[in-house]
Amino acid sequence: MGLWRLVRVLAAVSVAAPLISGALLVVQAYLLAHVLHGAIVGGEARDALLPSILAIAGLIGARSLLAFAGERAGVRAAEAVKSKLRKALFGRLVGEDPTWTASRSSGALANMIVDQVEALEGFFARYMPALVAAAILPLAFAITVLPVEPVVGLLFLVTAPLIPVFMALVGWGAEAASRNHVQAMARLSGLFADRLRGIVTLKLFGRAEAEAARVEAASDELRRRTLGVLKVAFLSSAVLEFFAALGVAGVALYVGLTYLGLIDFRSTALTLQAGLFCLLMAPEVYSPLRQLAVHYHDRAAAKAAIAEMAVLFETLPDLTTLEAPAVAVPSGGAAAAMPLTVNDLTVKTPDGRSLVLDEAGFTIAPGEHVAILGESGIGKSTLLEAIARLRTCDGDIKLGAWDLRDLDESDLRSRVAFLGQRPRLFQGSIADNIRLGRRDASDDEVRAAAEKAQVSVFANVLEHGLETVIGDGGVGLSGGEAHRVALARIFLRDPGLLLLDEPTAHLDATTEARVITAIREFAAGRTLIVATHSLKVASAMDRVFRIVHGKVVPVRSTARKDAA
Secondary structure, three states, X not given: OHHHHHHHHHHHXXXXXXXXXXXXXXXXXXXXHHHXXXXXXXXXXXXXXXXXXXXXXXXXXXXXXXXXXXXXXXXXXXXXXXXXXXXXXXXXXXXXXXXXHHOOOHHHHHHHHHHHHHOHHHHHHHHHHHHHHHHHHHHHHHHHHOOOOHHHHHHHHHHOOHHHHHHHHHHHHHHHHHHHHHHHHHHHHHHHHHHHHOHHHHHHOOOHHHHHHHHHHXXXXXXXXXXXXXXXXHHHHHHHHHHHHHHHHHXXXXXXXXXXXXXXXXXXXXXXXXXXXXXXXXXXXHHHHHHHHHOHHHHHHHHHHHHHHHHHOOOOOOHHHOOOOOOOOOOOOXXXXXXXXXXXXXXXXXXXXXXXXXXXXXXXXXXXXXXXXXXXXXXXXXXXXXXXXXXXXXXXXXXXXXXXXXXXXXXXXXXXXXXXXXXXXXXXXXXXXXXXOOOOOOHHHHHHHHHHOOOHHHHOXXXXXXXXXXXXXXXXXXXXXXXXXXXHHXXXXXXXXXXXXXXXXXXXXXXXHHHHHHHHHHOOOOEEEEEEOOHHHHHOOOEEEEEEOOEEXXXXXXXXXXXX
């Protein structure tokens, strides 16, 4: 994977540690065979063997430290990759327009960023070091044993390559099972998140029990898929253990029969040291392959997660370009009125079958107040979302001399304020929700914004006023009250361009007139575009446009303009 290149140093340590440990293991096995041969055959005194014994102890300690360092480096490399990937996926998620997010299950997206990214840890922390060790150490051990006992060395060279072949055959099934498991997990996460979000509606319509049964069925499917993955994983380990056991047994049988004189392929006698060295190395030749089999399912799980990630996010993020250079913006402060020029703007419905806007174009002068007037469904909201860079579109949109697509996200959001038809409110006090417009706003500034947006009209009659706690999604407030809270957020900011979608919807005539006055006062010296079906709102604007057959068409000046 290309992700491995992001953590080269840690990856090199995690891969090199088992290789160095393998080289020390050869020395350790040789010294241990030498000590046993000297003690049993040579009758050497303990003092004479003490240096070799101490060397063996030192090698065991060094190999333990190498194992710790390699494992730690692998885990840190995996954590670094997971962190970068999660940031990239989250950046992709928040950077896409709402139509992209709405077309995907929020539960599946969350599961992909949290759980499926976690599946990469086993690949980087365990599988990759095991793969390199399995590719190098068995061959190196066999070549080391070959001069000591050619028959045993040839046995290692013949049997060791058979194990990866059978592992590859089993691995095809493991990868397919892991892919099915990832898909089942994504479906369950999406189903559970969506049903949890709509639990109140399901309860009201008597569908709670039926949907609970669907979640239970999806959970049972995930259970079966999980057991399928475990079955294949155990099968791959069993296949490897079988062939490894045959190899070790073959070496032991050959050495034993040679000592008994029943087999004699050598021109010289097999010494105890040579036989012990071969027996000590026999399990170690297959040990790297055994470790690879243990972690082989980590590879299958990681590949399945990456494949599903590529499908859900359409493409994998480039982790080498996470931080794009910011584009400079016009000087003069965020409050400077911003001229707007739109040329050949084309927007399609989310399914791509119909045109909402067809090569629309218009120009708005800095500080001008404009209404987009018309009934619902003609594209007013779509137009504002395109200008706010919240919807995919074709054509050119310029704020002053700057192309909308080239502006840095944070700079764009500081200069453009957007109020949609369904503003998002969170669980907390009304004041906390207003303060989301500017987190460092003082209590007096929050109260002033609430007064302008007519939030105080309904908040003052509540027991705790602006400190009244509302539920997630604005539970506890009407649609018009939620709109006013969101409008108060904008009054805390200092944008150069205001985009308001039906800001007076659900309001009575008196409150509507007050909100219009507050908007006009706040928008003085700022560019304002209001999408509305209210003639009263349109009459307060400098110019009025309509959307006709996908085109933005100016209509006659309003009474306010004529009076001017």
